[in-house]
Amino acid sequence: MTKDEIRQVVVRVLRDVAPEVRPDTLDPTASLRDTLDLDSVDFMNFVVGLHAALGVDVPETDYGKLASLDDCVAYLAAKRREGPA
Amino acid sequence: MPSLGADMEEGTLVEWRVRPGDRVARGDVVALVETEKGLIEVEIFASGVVESIVVEPGATVPVGAVLAIVRGEAEPPGREAAPATPPAAAPAAPSAPPPAPAAPPPPATVSAPGMPPPRARVSPLARRVAAALHVDLAAVQGTGEAGTITKADVERAAAQGAALPAAAAPTTAAAPDHLAGMRRVIAAAMARSKREIPHYYLATQIDMHRAVAWLAAENAQRPVTARLLPTVLLLRAVALAVRQVPEMNGFWVDGQFRPAAGVHVGVAISLRPGGLVAPAIHDVDRKSPEQLMRDLLDLVKRTRAGVLRSSEVSDATITVTNLGEQGVETVFGVIYPPQVALVGFGRLVERPWVADGTVAPRPVISASLSADHRASDGHRGGRFLAAIDQLLQRPEAL
Numbered sequence: 039m040t041k042d043e044i045r046q047v048v049v050r051v052l053r054d055v056a057p058e059v060r061p062d063t064l065d066p067t068a069s070l071r072d073t074l075d076l077d078s079v080d081f082m083n084f085v086v087g088l089h090a091a092l093g094v095d096v097p098e099t100d101y102g103k104l105a106s107l108d109d110c111v112a113y114l115a116a117k118r119r120e121g122p123a
Numbered sequence: 124m125p126s127l128g129a130d131m132e133e134g135t136l137v138e139w140r141v142r143p144g145d146r147v148a149r150g151d152v153v154a155l156v157e158t159e160k161g162l163i164e165v166e167i168f169a170s171g172v173v174e175s176i177v178v179e180p181g182a183t184v185p186v187g188a189v190l191a192i193v194r195g196e197a198e199p200p201g202r203e204a205a206p207a208t209p210p211a212a213a214p215a216a217p218s219a220p221p222p223a224p225a226a227p228p229p230p231a232t233v234s235a236p237g238m239p240p241p242r243a244r245v246s247p248l249a250r251r252v253a254a255a256l257h258v259d260l261a262a263v264q265g266t267g268e269a270g271t272i273t274k275a276d277v278e279r280a281a282a283q284g285a286a287l288p289a290a291a292a293p294t295t296a297a298a299p300d301h302l303a304g305m306r307r308v309i310a311a312a313m314a315r316s317k318r319e320i321p322h323y324y325l326a327t328q329i330d331m332h333r334a335v336a337w338l339a340a341e342n343a344q345r346p347v348t349a350r351l352l353p354t355v356l357l358l359r360a361v362a363l364a365v366r367q368v369p370e371m372n373g374f375w376v377d378g379q380f381r382p383a384a385g386v387h388v389g390v391a392i393s394l395r396p397g398g399l400v401a402p403a404i405h406d407v408d409r410k411s412p413e414q415l416m417r418d419l420l421d422l423v424k425r426t427r428a429g430v431l432r433s434s435e436v437s438d439a440t441i442t443v444t445n446l447g448e449q450g451v452e453t454v455f456g457v458i459y460p461p462q463v464a465l466v467g468f469g470r471l472v473e474r475p476w477v478a479d480g481t482v483a484p485r486p487v488i489s490a491s492l493s494a495d496h497r498a499s500d501g502h503r504g505g506r507f508l509a510a511i512d513q514l515l516q517r518p519e520a521l
Contacts, residue, residue: 054424055424055427056395056427057427057428057429058395058396074395075395077448078352078353078354078448079352079354079419079420079423080423080427082350082352082420083420083423083424085347086347086348086420089346089347089348095346095347096347097343098339098342098343098350099343
């Protein structure tokens with residue numbers, strides 16, 4: 039899966055959690071929680087959605103590495119390269 | 124048309140999920156209605172067979188109007204059949220339902236003589252997106268199952284120019300002014316609360332170090348799908364504390380307190396476009412933290428998508444609001460009538476905490492109670508907050 043494909047998946051999962059998200063206006067470097075006003079339940083739904091879509095289990099200690107859209111893509115691409123722990 | 128709150132007066136039938144002849148069980152979702160609180164999936168309150176549809180999609184009817192006729196399992200077909208929604212005190216619909224059709228209605232692709240043209244099936248999310256993008260659903264080709272219009276269909280139509288100019292946006296049930304409608308609902312409920320309910324307020328600080336440590340240890344071992352948020356422990360603690368102080372759980376109706384049979388906790392969820400809803404999670408006192416977490420994730424997701432179930436909108440027996448993530452220290456909440464109590468949680472912060480003669484940093488949270496003085500007194504309110512505190516000191520037992 040390419041980084042562009044991962045990005046598309048991340049945006050799709052984000053839109054499941056926050057239906058009002060407009061991908062074309064999303065700053066890929068901005069904090070998702072701040073700009074989209076995600077609370078902890080939304081963020082948990084986001085992480086669960088990523089797991090369902092990509093098979094990546096993000097440990098709690100790594101939540102900070104999913105700060106922005108670009109961060110998510112980089113982290114998830116690396117985790118997928120590593121494969122299952 | 125079920126009453127989904129004390130201030131709801133009418134609703135618009137958006138679509139049926141059943142047809143005459145379908146067998147339904149109590150709790151099944153049978154219809155989708157539009158209210159000022161948004162789209163609500165109506166669950167049926169009795170089991171039986173749908174005998175006839177009374178209200179067609181698109182019609183706006185008052186609370187209490189008969190939407191459909193359901194025949195109980197043991198009842199013969201005919202006039203004795205039960206309405207599909209609970210009767211209201213003053214139904215505005217005709218008291219006698221129209222004669223049941225002799226046969227199920229024709230397939231959706233065929234219009235019966237004299238009937239309105241068939242409506243395409245539209246997913247609730249697609250309906251929301253269409254309203255936001257001012258897309259006329261009549262111009263959208265559905266590609267989902269059985270021609271259902273999906274969110275992707277709406278977005279595609281919008282990209283192809285099917286969006287209406289704002290001034291020409293449909294004013295039917297598909298695109299009401301949700302924000303203004305929700306504001307009216309909140310205004311009515313909160314004004315009634317402040318006008319009628321003599322609130323008293325109590326607050327306490329709760330040491331959360333055991334709860335936080337237990338959660339961290341648990342979550343480190345759990346897959347992402349089984350992890351818990353602190354909110355789950357707070358909800359469980361409130362629900363279990365209710366067992367010790369039951370006068371916090373129920374309704375003030377007709378001049379007296381009526382305790383609720385179950386503990387259905389309304390969870391205040393702020394909507395990003397504006398507004399607030401507090402749908403209920405049922406039987407929180409009987410659910411495991413894992414089940415409660417799943418229910419909470421599902422509830423918030425569906426709330427964001429704009430579709431709740433009728434029982435969730437109407438069944439809350441006590442409300443919990445957590446404004447800690449906004450940095451709020453202490454909440455002084457307004458009770459949602461006819462409930463009699465609201466518990467507020469603030470920010471989880473590290474504070475110097477004196478225990479066993481020493482000062483140590485501890486994660487601390489503020490818990491507050493807004494309670495109806497007609498139903499309880501400050502002494503019992505204090506007992507309730509103390510019970511929540513004690514329960515949170517044993518997170519493994521929640």
